[in-house]
Amino acid sequence: MKLKYIFIGSLLSAALSAQTQKDSIQHVEQINILVKKKLLERKADRLIFNVEASVASQGMDATETLANVPMLKVDENMGAISITGKSTVSVMINGRMLNLSGNALLNYLKSIRSENISKIEVITTPPSKYEAQGNSGIINIILKKNPNLGFSGNINSSLIQRTYSGISSSGSLNYQTEKFSSSLKLAYYDSAKRTDENYTIIGASQNYSNSIRRDMWKELTPTLNLSYKISKNAEIGLEYIYANQKSGMNIVNTTKNIASDLKEENLLTNTFHREKLPTHTLSAYYDLKLDTLGKKLSIAANFYKNNSDTEVNFSTLKSSDNSVQDVKTTSLISPQIFSVQADLELPFSFGTIETGMKFNQFKNSSDIQYFNLTAGQYVPDLLRANIFRYQEENYAGYVSFAKTFGEHWETKAGIRYENTHAQSSTPSSNSENKYNYGQWFPSAYVSYKEDKNVFSLSYSRRINRPSMSNLNPFRWYENPYSYSSGNPLLTPAYINNLELGYTFNNKFSASVYYLRMKNAFGQISYIDGLSQTSTYLNYYNNNSWGFNVSYTDTFFKFWEASISANASLQNSTVFNVDAETQKGSSFSYSVNNTFSLNKSKTLALFVNFSHSLPYRNVNSYFYAYPELTSGLKLSLMEKKLQINATVMNIFAQRYRGDMYFTDNVQHMNNYWDGRSFRLSLNYTFGSSKKKISKKNINFEEKERAE
Secondary structure, eight states: OHHHHHHHHHHHHHHHHHHHHHHHHHHHHHHHHHHHTOOEEEOSSOEEEEGGGOGGGTTOBHHHHHTTSTTEEEETTTTEEEETTSOBOEEEETTEEOOOOHHHHHHHHHTSBGGGEEEEEEESSOOTTSOSBOSSOEEEEEEOSOOBSEEEEEEEEEEEESSSEEEEEEEEEEEEOSSEEEEEEEEEEEEEEEEEEEEEEESSSEEEEEEEEEEEEEEEEEEEEEEEESSSSEEEEEEEEEEEEEEEEEEEEEEEEEOTTOOEEEEEEEEEEEEEEEEEEEEEEEEEEOSTTSOEEEEEEEEEEEOEEEEEEEEEEETTTTEEEEEEEEEEEEEEEEEEEEEEEEEETTEEEEEEEEEEEEEEEEEEEEEEEETTEEEEOGGGOEEEEEEEEEEEEEEEEEEEETTTEEEEEEEEEEEEEEEEEEGGGTEEEEEEEEEEEEEEEEEEEETTEEEEEEEEEEEEOOOHHHHOOOEEEEETTEEEEOOTTOOOEEEEEEEEEEEETTTEEEEEEEEEEEEEEEEEEEEETTEEEEEEEEEEEEEEEEEEEEEEEEETTTEEEEEEEEEEEEEEEEOSSOBOOOOEEEEEEEEEEEEEOSTTOOEEEEEEEEEEOOEEETTEEEOOEEEEEEEEEEEETTTTEEEEEEEEOTTOOOEEEEEEBSSOEEEEEEEOOOOEEEEEEEEEEEOOSOBOOOOOOOOOSGGGGO
16 A cells, blocks of 8 residues: 555656646746747847747748848849848858858858758957958858757758759758767759840940850768767867869850941850869867866867869850851869967956967969860960969967946957968969068947847958959950959958947847948959950959848737848049049848748748849949749648748849949849749758757858869
8 A cells, every 4th residue: 555655656746747847848938939039139249130039030041041131131143142231241150151152152051941040140340259351241150059869860852943943952960969979961952044144345446245154063062070078178079071063154155346446346155164173171179168167268170172173165256257266275273271270268257358369371273274276186375374373371369358347238349460471473474472461450349238229339350352263363265355364463452340230129220330441352344456354453442331220020920021221322432443433322122021821820921022222332333123032931740841932033133234434334234043933841850859069160261262
């Protein structure tokens, strides 16, 4: 009998324990629900968008999620992510720089699901801890921590229909224990699009160029992540990424040239372009907690290398004499990057000190050959061949101090010093360039919070160094007469950014900014007889004043809307070119709507519209660009299965602009197959046991290999 009571008592105890645990879980869920109401958070040095708080951002990939963030713009036509009113930004995952660009960046982000994203930080004035490289700011995507113990995984597949069909698939398999963490990810892309580009130069002579192009790319990318907790306070880990990329272009170009004496020449060029680009990225880290108060030492090393092997064949028919010129160019380009850094975080009762050092080394070797087809044989043209060598070393150190004053004030200030040694050489022309420079990059932030109001003031100085392709003087020919090239004499641009921000009730956000860019560079085109050429030059300084404003809220429990707008004024001066600058201005707005079509919110309709009005900048004028996107989202199996159908750029808008110079005017009118239909399915599986944390690795400088 006694045993019976003991048994019954044990059952009651277990039941009460289970109920208590259930109540605790429900309480945590209630707390999470309350937290989710905070869509936006303003910190001293960044604006935070909580993805989990946004119904519109559920069941999407990372590119679609970024498009829902105030101030951010994702342009799949241009392959760029930017802060509205400013220029392209860098993208990090948990503080680790992706250093990808164009379609490679967008494809990587498409493999990340919004369900795995906790929040997105928009850092318009990056603190001194981060690389000073970059002309605008940083987007930091924070993934959810503590992946489940045991096995878990994800499978995603998408079909995209433009002019041509394409597919993308990715899968990940994770295994976690209390000390060991591993993740294996495999992504595959096979897609194509049709491009229609038109470029006209009108001056004393005239040049009209039209290219109809089929862009194709395939990529198979396995990624391996491993980490191990050596002890309670120490952890090591590594990440290896191998990307086997193949791309190609089939181009039909027609060029009409009208000389100053009105003599007309027409060229018809067929181009066959193929590239193999295997890349290797290896990153490793060691983290050590120095005490229980949060003091921490982090050491990381990164290595990146690719070997681009490209062959281009083009055949040009010249109308004046019906002659045909067949040409082949080959290129072997091998950029290599190594970096090592150490960061020390020291929280004290009087504030938090962060300090660290970093060393980067860039190397690039390119061997590009030019061949004319003569009597059935390819004969080298040594005058058009090129060997280019580039090496850059960058030494950096930083220190910052952060302190909070009561419940209202948060401050942070820091300074970074970077010293750069660079040299480039072109053996074929016996030319060599060397330059050394050291620069200070200060940053400062202060924020004030009172009830539902948060004010912030931030400042930072940054540098925009030319990429390796910007520096390479080799001529990339479109036909035997027209080409583009880099410029080994390019020097960095410097940026000063001052911003005043405000948020109200975690829904409304506004900011006013001033941006000063000095010694900026860009691509400039010229016409010389039959030849249309372009190169990169440092040629302008730019002052920009602007504001961003956004409001996100839920109406009638089923409609989530986000409205944002940006306006700016620019004042520019130019040098090294003869151009007519004019006061610039811009205005753009967007309205994103998500409608839940059932009570369980598993079926939703979204309709997003954005509109950039005509704007001027430096010596350029860009036409209006409206864009409408709509689709359906369906969640099944307790949200483990997500199905999305999306139609993008429904109006099939073209990108048009003009550039004004003293002796000519240049026009562009391009369409990059923007209208598309995408159908995607994502399935998540795995254990739901206790969770542990996962480390992400920082490799900020790889993007300059592009």
